[in-house]
Amino acid sequence: MIKTRLITMVLAWVVCLVPCSATAQQAAAKMLPDFTLPVPSSSEYQAYLGVTGADTEEFNVHDIDADILLIELFSMYCPYCHAAAPAVNELYTLMQQTSQSGPRMRMIGLGANNTRFEVDHYQHTFTVAFPLFADKDMTLYRLLEGAGTPGFVGCRKNEDGKFEIIVQRSGEFDTPEGFLQELLERAGR
Amino acid sequence: MRDIMISIRTLFFLLVVPLLVSVVPSHAGLRPESIYQTGTLKPVDSILKVAVGDEAPDFTLPSVGGDPITLSDYRGTKNVVLSFVPAAWTPVCSDQWPGYNLLEQMFAEHQAVLLGISVDNIPTLYAWTAEMGDLWYPILSDFWPHGAVAQSFGILRSDGTAERALIFIDYTGVIQHIIVSDINERPPLEDIAAQLARFPKP
Numbered sequence: 001m002i003k004t005r006l007i008t009m010v011l012a013w014v015v016c017l018v019p020c021s022a023t024a025q026q027a028a029a030k031m032l033p034d035f036t037l038p039v040p041s042s043s044e045y046q047a048y049l050g051v052t053g054a055d056t057e058e059f060n061v062h063d064i065d066a067d068i069l070l071i072e073l074f075s076m077y078c079p080y081c082h083a084a085a086p087a088v089n090e091l092y093t094l095m096q097q098t099s100q101s102g103p104r105m106r107m108i109g110l111g112a113n114n115t116r117f118e119v120d121h122y123q124h125t126f127t128v129a130f131p132l133f134a135d136k137d138m139t140l141y142r143l144l145e146g147a148g149t150p151g152f153v154g155c156r157k158n159e160d161g162k163f164e165i166i167v168q169r170s171g172e173f174d175t176p177e178g179f180l181q182e183l184l185e186r187a188g189r
Numbered sequence: 190m191r192d193i194m195i196s197i198r199t200l201f202f203l204l205v206v207p208l209l210v211s212v213v214p215s216h217a218g219l220r221p222e223s224i225y226q227t228g229t230l231k232p233v234d235s236i237l238k239v240a241v242g243d244e245a246p247d248f249t250l251p252s253v254g255g256d257p258i259t260l261s262d263y264r265g266t267k268n269v270v271l272s273f274v275p276a277a278w279t280p281v282c283s284d285q286w287p288g289y290n291l292l293e294q295m296f297a298e299h300q301a302v303l304l305g306i307s308v309d310n311i312p313t314l315y316a317w318t319a320e321m322g323d324l325w326y327p328i329l330s331d332f333w334p335h336g337a338v339a340q341s342f343g344i345l346r347s348d349g350t351a352e353r354a355l356i357f358i359d360y361t362g363v364i365q366h367i368i369v370s371d372i373n374e375r376p377p378l379e380d381i382a383a384q385l386a387r388f389p390k391p
Contacts, residue, residue: 077288077375079322117379118288125291148221 032069032155032163033143035061037108037133045131049106062162067103068187069163070095073141073151074132075112076122081150084172085126088150091176092130098180103189108133112141112149146170152179156187223320225278232371235352238343241366245269245358246341250306250329253314258304258327264362268301268388270381271356273344275372277309277317281353285375286328287321292381296326299385300360304329308336308351344369357384360391 040046041055050065061069072088074081095105109132111119116134123132135141144153147170154167166186173179239246249259263269272289274282286305296303303326307314310332318328331338331351339345344352355376357366366384370376 075284075288076291076378077284079287079290082287082290083322113375115377115379117377117382121291121295121378 029158030165032061032153032165035140035143037061040131042131049108049131064106064108064163065104066106067157068095068105068183068189069155069157070105070107070183071144071153071155072107072109073112073144073146073149073153074109074122075149076114076118078149080172081122082126084150085128087172087176089126089128091173091179092128094176094180098184103184103187105183106130110135110140110144112146113138154183154186223278224280224283227276227279230372231346232373233352233369234346234348234372235344235369237367237369238341239356239364239367241364243364244362245356245364246338247362248338248341250331250338251311253311253318253328253330258329260304260358261362263302263360265360266300266391268299268360268365268385268391269358270296270301270303270385271342271354271358272303272305273339273342273351273354273356274305274307275346275350275353277307277313281373281375282307283317283321285353286318286324288375288378289326290322290324292378293325295382295385299388300391301385301388302326306331306338306351308332308339308345308349346372355381355384357388359389361389 036058039051039053039055039057039059040049046052049059051059051063053059070091092107095107099105107130109128109130111122111132111134113136114122114134115136119132119134122128138146144151145168149170150172151170152167152173153165155163156166158164167183245260247259247261249257252258260269272286274285276282289303289305292303305324305326305328307328308331309317311330314328314330318324336345336349336351339351342354342356344354346352353370353372353376355368355370356364359365365387368376368380368384
């Protein structure tokens with residue numbers, strides 16, 4: 001009996017080591033890859049992201065003026081994204097409210113395998129208030145190691161002005177409030 | 190020996206069970222593992238039997254909803270778009286129709302109805318489309334005689350599946366436009382929107 005308990009304790013200890021090891025791996029900063037996006041034609045979106053230029057120009061994602069950036073990977077053809085859209089909109093609202101007195105939080109969406117027209121249709125259908133970009137050939141989806149839609153990549157801006165990835169998940173989040181809290185905590189806020 | 194067995198059981202629950210739970214996506218539905226990967230197929234494998242300006246071949250097909258649907262019943266009142274997809278539980282098809290779930294208003298604005306058609310049987314289509322949520326448009330089975338409707342349009346492939354095709358039929362029953370896509374790719378939404386805009390008003 002004592003032997004059984006001893007073995008069980010050892011096994012439990014081993015199991016505890018697994019997340020500890022994962023945490024240690026997370027400690028090595030994973031930077032958001034460099035990529036560019038077209039400057040939004042809307043002056044409202046330009047102000048939201050802190051970027052300027054003609055809509056024929058591009059900006060680097062690291063130039064987005066934010067302490068915390070959340071990137072949503074979605075598709076107009078993804079039924080789970082449709083179902084999650086209201087909660088994502090709610091999260092955006094919470095992020096906006098948080099930005100008023102706390103860290104500057106920004107969100108963008110990348111439409112995986114979607115044309116600009118399809119992204120616009122998605123935006124119109126679900127009244128999405130944050131900027132969405134088309135990722136027709138899924139270059140950005142692959143670059144960000146997307147593993148299904150919806151997916152989320154949360155980042156914090158480091159002192160060098162570059163975004164570091166702090167959250168990566170595929171699938172819906174449980175609640176907007178919970179995911180906001182997770183973002184803030186992982187960002188050290 | 191008993192101690193070892195208990196330990197193995199403990200090990201299973203502590204290590205394997207959490208692992209199994211973690212690999213199942215939280216967004217169950219059309220799970221990636223439920224989709225049969227076809228690989229890259231011959232883009233088009235049939236020869237059209239109809240052309241723009243022809244009267245569309247009439248048909249009556251059973252629907253997943255229960256009621257049979259007859260194309261000519263829409264004559265005089267609605268423009269019709271037929272969306273043929275190759276097969277259930279395959280890539281591209283499994284996101285094409287869920288995407289069309291966002292087009293109800295667009296179709297309504299052009300007095301058009303959408304009919305989804307596949308050569309799969311009703312039980313298969315029932316299970317497949319149930320995973321897509323509540324589709325606003327009817328799903329029809331061209332299973333028996335196998336692919337007869339697809340054949341009448343000339344879009345039945347040599348392996349018994351249908352092409353990925355969109356047939357735009359105006360309210361008089363005349364074909365206005367035909368899109369037979371590369372089977373490996375989804376037709377862009379803008380092509381559908383453009384053709385809907387060209388439909389005459391009933």
